[in-house]
Amino acid sequence: MHLSPAARLALRLVTAAGLAFVYVPLLVVVISSFNSARIFTWPPDGFTLEWWGRAWDNPGARAALSASLRAALGATAIALVLGTLLSFAVQRHRFFGREAVNLLVVLPIALPGIVTGIALQSSFRVLGVSLSLWTIVVGHATFCVVVVFNNVVARLRRVSRSLEEASMDLGADAFETFRLVTFPALRSALLAGGLLAFALSFDEIIVTTFTAGPGDQTLPLWIFTNLTRPNQAPVVNVVAVLLIAVSVVPIWLAQRLSEGALRGGAAGAH
Amino acid sequence: MSSAPAVAGGRGGWLRPLSRVLHRRPRLRLALLLTGPLGWLLVAYIGSLAVLLLSALWSTDSFTGELVREPTTDNFRTLLSSEVYRAITLRTLGVAAGVTVVDVLLGFPIAFYMAKVASPRWRRLLLVAVLTPLWASYLVKAYAWRVMLGSGGVLDWLLGPLGVHTPGYGLAGVWIVLSYLWLPYMILPIFAGLERLPDSLLEASSDLGAGAWRTFRSVILPLAFPAVVAGSIFTFSLSLGDYVAVNIVGGKTQMIGNVIYASVGAANDLPFAAALATVPVVVMLAYLLLARRAGAFESL
Numbered sequence: 001m002h003l004s005p006a007a008r009l010a011l012r013l014v015t016a017a018g019l020a021f022v023y024v025p026l027l028v029v030v031i032s033s034f035n036s037a038r039i040f041t042w043p044p045d046g047f048t049l050e051w052w053g054r055a056w057d058n059p060g061a062r063a064a065l066s067a068s069l070r071a072a073l074g075a076t077a078i079a080l081v082l083g084t085l086l087s088f089a090v091q092r093h094r095f096f097g098r099e100a101v102n103l104l105v106v107l108p109i110a111l112p113g114i115v116t117g118i119a120l121q122s123s124f125r126v127l128g129v130s131l132s133l134w135t136i137v138v139g140h141a142t143f144c145v146v147v148v149f150n151n152v153v154a155r156l157r158r159v160s161r162s163l164e165e166a167s168m169d170l171g172a173d174a175f176e177t178f179r180l181v182t183f184p185a186l187r188s189a190l191l192a193g194g195l196l197a198f199a200l201s202f203d204e205i206i207v208t209t210f211t212a213g214p215g216d217q218t219l220p221l222w223i224f225t226n227l228t229r230p231n232q233a234p235v236v237n238v239v240a241v242l243l244i245a246v247s248v249v250p251i252w253l254a255q256r257l258s259e260g261a262l263r264g265g266a267a268g269a270h
Numbered sequence: 271m272s273s274a275p276a277v278a279g280g281r282g283g284w285l286r287p288l289s290r291v292l293h294r295r296p297r298l299r300l301a302l303l304l305t306g307p308l309g310w311l312l313v314a315y316i317g318s319l320a321v322l323l324l325s326a327l328w329s330t331d332s333f334t335g336e337l338v339r340e341p342t343t344d345n346f347r348t349l350l351s352s353e354v355y356r357a358i359t360l361r362t363l364g365v366a367a368g369v370t371v372v373d374v375l376l377g378f379p380i381a382f383y384m385a386k387v388a389s390p391r392w393r394r395l396l397l398v399a400v401l402t403p404l405w406a407s408y409l410v411k412a413y414a415w416r417v418m419l420g421s422g423g424v425l426d427w428l429l430g431p432l433g434v435h436t437p438g439y440g441l442a443g444v445w446i447v448l449s450y451l452w453l454p455y456m457i458l459p460i461f462a463g464l465e466r467l468p469d470s471l472l473e474a475s476s477d478l479g480a481g482a483w484r485t486f487r488s489v490i491l492p493l494a495f496p497a498v499v500a501g502s503i504f505t506f507s508l509s510l511g512d513y514v515a516v517n518i519v520g521g522k523t524q525m526i527g528n529v530i531y532a533s534v535g536a537a538n539d540l541p542f543a544a545a546l547a548t549v550p551v552v553v554m555l556a557y558l559l560l561a562r563r564a565g566a567f568e569s570l
Contacts, residue, residue, distance in 0.1 A: 112511020173289035240410035247405030
């Protein structure tokens with residue numbers, strides 16, 4: 001787009017300021033993971049690697065990480081299946097109440113987490129279901145369906161139906177067509193939706209607070225109980241820094257994959 | 271897609287007859303697609319919400335703390351007649367609106383720069399830069415703001431020379447921190463919306479003699495509006511129900527989320543919490559219906 005140099009500069013400045021706003025607090029977290037004081041104050045007292053060593057063999061953090069991974073994997077798997085089924089129904093069929101389905105799928109993420117949390121908790125109580133990792137998975141999957149749904153619906157809108165019809169005309173049945181034509185076109189959308197669902201579940205605290213059993217501690221719950229303890233707070237900062245560092249890899253990969261797929265898709269359409 | 275192998279031979283077995291049946295009966299196909307997800311959302315979610323709304327009509331025995339399952343409208347009467355709850359509701363709506371406005375004002379230019387001005391290489395880098403904070407723990411970020419906002423903290427240290435001082439822990443702190451936490455949720459839908467907007471439209475506008483500002487007002491803004499509304503669903507609803515960040519940086523500030531949390535936990539009064547929870551439910555339902563009319567659901 002044609003912009004005056006002044007407008008270009010203004011946009012660049014706002015973007016830089018916005019990124020500074022986003023990254024200064026994260027930098028504070030990084031600095032505090034090396035800070036020698038037990039409770040973080042500004043400016044830092046001194047430099048230490050003690051917390052990094054302690055975080056490495058912290059059984060509580062490891063158990064919580066494993067619980068979070070299991071919950072997030074479970075929720076993501078359910079969300080992938082339910083979200084994909086629903087997106088095919090909405091995008092490929094016309095039926096009564098289709099608009100309502102759109103609203104229904106958005107609702108769990110659009111209503112505040114505390115509403116979803118106490119609603120699920122009270123219905124688990126009414127049904128006599130005891131809270132466990134499974135109830136966490138149910139809660140997380142419910143609000144993760146929408147991100148898979150949105151990604152797949154957006155992709156289905158762009159993938160031409162004629163490719164599938166051609167496949168059927170060439171003698172493939174519905175399952176072969178799905179496996180060889182539809183699924184490859186959806187793969188990167190599923191990956192993007194799945195990653196987002198995983199991230200949402202992995203960092204969820206409010207719904208988890210209400211659906212976790214007494215023995216289940218996901219990473220956010222572990223962070224919540226340890227952030228205010230003098231000897232544990234710096235360890236929590238180390239864990240947070242590690243998570244940010246590790247998360248850059250899947251984000252970068254997903255970005256590259258979806259761009260490649262877009263380019264490939266566009267090339268295929270011509 | 272071009273590399274799809276020849277499938278004309280196909281496989282035998284039971285899949286092919288099943289495929290034929292499904293092909294001939296689209297209603298059956300639809301039913302199979304819908305049963306699982308609709309069952310889940312209706313039973314697990316709408317069912318739970320119904321239980322919650324129903325329990326808003328119950329009460330708690332003040333001596334034993336047991337649930338009394340007899341319908342009464344006392345909870346709603348308390349809610350509507352009390353000055354305190356009205357003030358808390360208005361404050362919460364105000365914060366949610368304020369956070370949304372800050373995130374639109376900050377997020378739109380960033381998303382626009384990413385989608386339409388930056389080079390492809392920079393676009394990818396910026397996108398990763400916006401996505402990464404979503405993976406950083408929400409709690410750790412909120413606690414980082416305690417260090418930022420404290421007196422003599424990072425904000426004072428950074429901005430003190432400019433004559434700006436930290437607002438400390440309180441309503442302003444909540445406003446800043448919630449705007450901070452939800453900013454990526456605003457940038458991403460707007461970026462996606464702007465990326466879909468073809469450059470040729472912008473070129474056509476400038477060929478027809480429109481300046482940058484006119485193009486922005488008459489072409490970009492109307493087409494990007496659904497995406498902005500989509501982003502605002504997140505920023506508004508996430509602010510509406512938050513109580514964790516409010517506890518961390520809000521000082522004594524009370525929002526609806528805090529009161530609901532206290533009613534469920536400390537006060538052990540689920541029916542009253544449920545009645546309070548109807549406030550954000552009604553607000554968000556109205557918001558969603560308006561957002562759908564603006565076409566925001568296609569941009570989520």
